[in-house]
């Protein structure tokens with residue numbers, strides 16, 4: 001039996017974004033933030049997500065400026081780093097996930113933490129002015145906050161903090177929002193994940209061109 005469905009990629013996107021803009025409550029976001037939140041809703045297929053999104057004033061601008069200036073993007077998981085659309089990046093920016101570095105298992109054992117958290121220790125040399133995207137591991141976000149408590153630790157330009165799940169996700173994002181070490185974007189509560197996070201990166205990169 002023949003199925004009727006849309007096969008034009010551009011038309012699918014246009015229809016999706018029109019649906020989201022018709023159904024979601026986007027009034028509290030400025031134009032730059034709205035573009036990012038729409039893509040996050042799109043990735044999750046979840047109108048209503050916008051109610052849980054918090055964006056610090058100037059976060060989108062700071063992240064875009066960083067990318068335009070050639071900053072790297074550090075990601076906690078390969079599901080995040082692999083999702084970044086390279087052709088959107090304004091300065092052929094490096095997209096880095098250190099999770100599989102051979103040093104990481106020993107570091108995790110030494111620090112008594114997860115591999116996701118320990119992998120962030122390898123970010124230090126290039127962390128200054130970078131865009132950080134945590135889309136999976138709550139322990140990675142907590143570890144980043146611990147690193148940034150040290151005034152000598154290099155500071156990223158902006159943080160996308162959207163780890164997902166039932167253990168530590170809500171708490172790590174609340175801690176990021178409260179500590180406010182640099183302008184951040186979070187999804188409150190258990191919701192989050194790699195797809196939502198990479199959608200935010202791709203939206204930020206799009207207008208930085």
Ligand SMILES: C/C1=C2N=C(/C=C3N=C(/C(C)=C4\N[C@@](C)([C@@H]5N=C1[C@](C)(CCC(=O)O)[C@H]5CC(=O)O)[C@@](C)(CC(=O)O)[C@@H]4CCC(=O)O)[C@@](C)(CC(=O)O)[C@@H]\3CCC(=O)O)C(C)(C)[C@@H]/2CCC(=O)O
Nearest residue numbers: 077078079114115116136137138139164165166167193194
């Ligand atoms: C406790 C962990 C959680 N993982 C989640 C959700 C997903 N994780 C996937 C995959 C493939 C990976 N998760 C690891 C990061 C792995 N996950 C953990 C850890 C045990 C601890 C992290 C933490 O609590 O902060 C973590 C291992 C570690 O030592 O750091 C991963 C590295 C495991 C591995 O394959 O070795 C791996 C990352 C792959 C990558 O690089 O992209 C899932 C696809 C689940 C699955 O495999 O079935 C899924 C993806 C979710 C997403 O959208 O990103 C939670 C829910 C975040 C959970 C932490 C909280 C909880 O409630 O349990």
